Amino acid sequence: MRLQDRVGLNIQELRRARKLSQEELADLSEVHQTYLSGVESGKRNPSLLVIERIAKALRVDPEELVRRR
Amino acid sequence: MRLQDRVGLNIQELRRARKLSQEELADLSEVHQTYLSGVESGKRNPSLLVIERIAKALRVDPEELVRRR
DNA sequence: CTGTGACTTATAGTCCGTA
DNA sequence: ATACGGACTATAAGTCACA
Numbered sequence: 681m682r683l684q685d686r687v688g689l690n691i692q693e694l695r696r697a698r699k700l701s702q703e704e705l706a707d708l709s710e711v712h713q714t715y716l717s718g719v720e721s722g723k724r725n726p727s728l729l730v731i732e733r734i735a736k737a738l739r740v741d742p743e744e745l746v747r748r749r
Numbered sequence: 750m751r752l753q754d755r756v757g758l759n760i761q762e763l764r765r766a767r768k769l770s771q772e773e774l775a776d777l778s779e780v781h782q783t784y785l786s787g788v789e790s791g792k793r794n795p796s797l798l799v800i801e802r803i804a805k806a807l808r809v810d811p812e813e814l815v816r817r818r
Numbered sequence: 819c820t821g822t823g824a825c826t827t828a829t830a831g832t833c834c835g836t837a
Numbered sequence: 838a839t840a841c842g843g844a845c846t847a848t849a850a851g852t853c854a855c856a
Contacts, residue, residue, distance in 0.1 A: 682801065683797045683798070683800060683801040683804075683811050684797045684798070684801075687797060701819060701820085702819070702820060702821095703819070703820090711850085711851080712850090712851060712852065712853090713819085713820075713821095714820085714821075714822085714851090714852075714853080715850075715851065715852085716820095717820060717821055717822085718821080718822090720820095721821080723821095723822090724849080724850090725796045725797055725798050725848085725849065726796065726797060726849080726850085727794045727795065727796045727797075727829090727830075727849070727850080728752045728753045728756060728794055728795060728796075728800070729752070729753070729794050729850095730849090730850080731752060731797070732751065732752040732753075735752075741817060742752050742815055743812065743815050743816060743817060745815075746811055746812050746814075746815045747812060748810060748812060770838060770839085771838070771839065771840095772838075772839090780831075780832090781831070781832055781833070782838095782839080782840095783831095783832085783833085783834095783839090783840075783841080783842095784830085784831055784832075786839060786840055786841085787831095787840085787841095789839095790840085793830075793831085794829080794830075795830075795831090796830070796831095796848085796849065799830085799831080
């Protein structure tokens with residue numbers, strides 16, 4: 681499993697746990713909903729900057745997004 | 750501290766622990782030495798793909814590279 | 819609400835040299 | 838052994854219309 685798949689699933693899981701829509705999380709993270717969709721499904725290969733913004737929006741340390749599953 | 754600074758320091762620490770030069774780790778990771786230099790010093794904003802390759806070369810889970818310090 | 823494809827612009831990442 | 842810079846090329850970021 682590629683790292684970007686793992687991160688995508690972690691993001692999706694945390695987002696759902698917080699009952700946020702992709703649109704809401706995207707706004708909070710200052711990325712587009714369509715881009716977030718691609719990240720969650722592992723189709724995009726985000727940079728650390730994007731990971732950091734999403735982590736902040738989810739109120740977790742970036743470590744959580746990279747966590748083994 | 751930005752995520753890319755944290756990751757850079759983690760990489761440098763692990764690389765030194767393994768007594769590898771930047772050149773050696775760069776070759777193993779299939780990135781350029783000059784680029785790795787920039788990553789270690791936090792000047793570059795690598796993608797997950799690169800993080801994954803470096804982690805593999807260092808024989809750690811990518812999680813280790815994102816670990817809080 | 820979420821995913822896809824197509825697209826442009828920004829920057830990730832290479833390669834050269836040099837110190 | 839590492840870092841810096843310039844010039845390049847590959848690909849990520851970011852946006853949109855639509856299903």
